[in-house]
Amino acid sequence: MKRHHDLGGEPGGPIDPTAHPVEPWAKLITATVGALRSRGLMTVDELRRTIEDLPPQIYDQPYFERWAEALAILLDEKGLATSAEVGACMERLLAEKEVVP
Amino acid sequence: MNGVPSYVAGEPVRVIAAHPPGHRRTPFYIRGKEGVIERYCGTFPNPEERAYGFSGLPKRHLYRVRFRQMDIWPGYNGPTHDLLELEIFEHWLMKAEVTA
Numbered sequence: 624m625k626r627h628h629d630l631g632g633e634p635g636g637p638i639d640p641t642a643h644p645v646e647p648w649a650k651l652i653t654a655t656v657g658a659l660r661s662r663g664l665m666t667v668d669e670l671r672r673t674i675e676d677l678p679p680q681i682y683d684q685p686y687f688e689r690w691a692e693a694l695a696i697l698l699d700e701k702g703l704a705t706s707a708e709v710g711a712c713m714e715r716l717l718a719e720k721e722v723v724p
Numbered sequence: 725m726n727g728v729p730s731y732v733a734g735e736p737v738r739v740i741a742a743h744p745p746g747h748r749r750t751p752f753y754i755r756g757k758e759g760v761i762e763r764y765c766g767t768f769p770n771p772e773e774r775a776y777g778f779s780g781l782p783k784r785h786l787y788r789v790r791f792r793q794m795d796i797w798p799g800y801n802g803p804t805h806d807l808l809e810l811e812i813f814e815h816w817l818m819k820a821e822v823t824a
């Protein structure tokens with residue numbers, strides 16, 4: 624059976640060729656993945672596998688949202704950071720953001 | 725690595741029509757289709773194993789396989805000489821009797 628991520632041959636809809644802003648958090652996610660790969664802590668194949676295994680409703684989020692979701696799963700899988708630790712960190716960042724005027 | 729490559733350039737092949745679970749690098753739409761070996765690409769660690777934290781060794785033979793678009797898409801309306809080339813690992817290929 625065809626899996627959700629396997630889109631080859633499906634109608635893709637119109638392509639939006641306009642430039643879109645690159646969010647700083649997306650750069651940070653990319654840098655984190657690069658650092659983990661360069662230290663031999665994960666492979667691009669593991670990242671792809673984790674992205675492909677995301678539930679369809681999460682997979683259908685924007686590109687770097689997928690990366691972020693997959694990265695959190697891989698950090699937990701490899702014992703580098705539990706999902707509770709990642710969640711607590713996100714809560715803290717959110718709280719810091721709220722106090723900034 | 726698993727010895728010498730099983731296929732040479734110009735040889736007709738069929739992509740295995742299997743749908744195993746897990747991370748697979750052969751897209752759904754090409755499974756079961758026939759094409760011709762365009763070139764031998766060398767040996768590479770198996771990404772389908774590396775995806776789960778294994779080494780991917782021994783390395784696997786990789787080929788670039790040439791397909792006719794009309795053989796891939798039902799009701800394809802484009803020119804009959806339209807081609808598509810994909811890189812496919814040997815464990816996804818089998819011999820084909822008829823040249824595609």
